[in-house]
Amino acid sequence: MQEGGEPQGIEVASKRPLFGASADELRAWIAEQGHKPYRAKQIQQWAFHRRAKTFADMTDVPLDLRKKLDAEWTLFATELAYRGIADDGTDKLLLRCRDGRNIECVSMSDPPRRTVCISTQVGCGMGCVFCASGLKGVERNLTSAEIFDQVLQAQSLLPPGESITHVVVMGMGESLANLDNLLVALDRFCSPEDGLGMSQRRVTISTVGLPAKIRKLAGMDRQYHLAVSLHAPTEALRDELVPVNEKVGLAAVMAAADEYFQITGRQVTYEYVLLGGVNDRREHATALGKLLKGRKAHVNLIPYNTVAGLPFQRPEPDDVRRFVETVRRFGVAVTVRRTKGREIDAACGQLRRRLEAPSEPVAIGSRP
CATH class of the missing domain: 3.20.20.70 (Aldolase class I)
Structure with missing residues (x-):
C-alpha cells in the first residue's frame, strides 16, 4: 500500500514546533498565558496517547489556550x-x-x-x-x-x-x-x-x-x-x-x-x-x-x-x-x-529520502 500526494505546504515557519521546546519552557509559556502548568501534561497526553492531529482535538484543554497554541505552535515539526x-x-x-x-x-x-x-x-x-x-x-x-x-x-x-x-x-x-x-x-x-x-x-x-x-x-x-x-x-x-x-x-x-x-x-x-x-x-x-x-x-x-x-x-x-x-x-x-x-525500500540501507509516485493520492498528513 502506498499513500502520498502533492505537498500542501509546511505550516507557517514562524510557528515553533511544540516539542522543540523543553518541558519546562512549555510549562512556563502556558503559565504566561494565565493557565496552570499542569496543562502541559494534558497536551503531552493528547500527543502521545490520544493521537491528536491538531490542537483543536484536545477537547479538555481550555478553548482559549487551544487557540493560543494554534497561533504560536505546531504539533508536528514535520x-x-x-x-x-x-x-x-x-x-x-x-x-x-x-x-x-x-x-x-x-x-x-x-x-x-x-x-x-x-x-x-x-x-x-x-x-x-x-x-x-x-x-x-x-x-x-x-x-x-x-x-x-x-x-x-x-x-x-x-x-x-x-x-x-x-x-x-x-x-x-x-x-x-x-x-x-x-x-x-x-x-x-x-x-x-x-x-x-x-x-x-x-x-x-x-x-x-x-x-x-x-x-x-x-x-x-x-x-x-x-x-x-x-x-x-x-x-x-x-x-x-x-x-x-x-x-x-x-x-x-x-x-x-x-x-x-x-x-x-x-x-x-x-x-x-x-x-x-x-x-x-x-x-x-x-x-x-x-x-x-x-x-x-x-x-x-x-x-x-x-x-x-x-x-x-x-x-x-x-x-x-x-x-x-x-x-x-x-x-x-x-x-x-x-x-x-x-x-x-524500507529495509536497512535503502532509505534515500525519495518521494515515490503514489498509486493512491491522499492529502498530505492524512491519518487513516
Missing part, C-alpha cells in the same frame, strides 16, 4: 509527504521538514514489539559504498524537534491500543555526528514525566564508529545500547567499504567500543552487512571471529538489501549459513537480521 506499507506491516514514512527537505523513518511490527527506526541527518556524509542514504551526501543535521517528531509521527499512525516499544537510531545519517540534538530528543522521549516513559535500555544508537563521540556518549550516564556498523573485519577491506575508516582506523573504533562496554556495562552489537562475494567469504568470517573473540559482543548480520544503481548483490543463503557457523566457532554470538520492508 509533515507527512508519503507513506508506504509493506505486506509484513512495515510502515515507511517520508517526512517533509519545514525547509522542504525530506527525511525517512520506518515503523516495524513484531508483536508485542513495535519499533521505530529514526534518522538524525538529511542524508549521510560517511560514504559507505553500499548504502542509499549517503548517495547525495549530507545536507544538514536534524534538529532535536525533527528527530523527536519521527517517533511522534509513527506513534500517531499506530492502531488503537498499540504503542512504540523500542527506538533504533539506524535511519539516515551518522547518529553520533549529531549527538547533542539526538540526546535531547531521546532523553525527552524516555522521560516518564514529559515523554512516553520508555526505558533507555530499549533504545539503540547505531554508529559507523566515531571514537571520540563513542567515549563522550559512554561518559554521559545513559543506558542507551550501542551498535557499531563494522561491515569488515580488517583495516584494508573496511577502508574500501567504509571510507571514513581511512581517517579513523578499525583499531581505534574497537578500543572505543571496548571502553563503552567497560563504562556502561552494556554489551556492544556489531552490525555487519553481508555483500555477496565481497565480505561474506570464509576468510572474512574467520577474521571477524578472531577480531571479536574474548569480547562481550554480539554480531548482527544483515544480508544486503539491493539498491538501484549500486553494484552489490545479496549473498547466497548457503554463504550466510557458513559465515554464521564460522564466526560462532570463536565463541561469538551471532544472529541474522530478518529483512522487513524490502518491497517498499
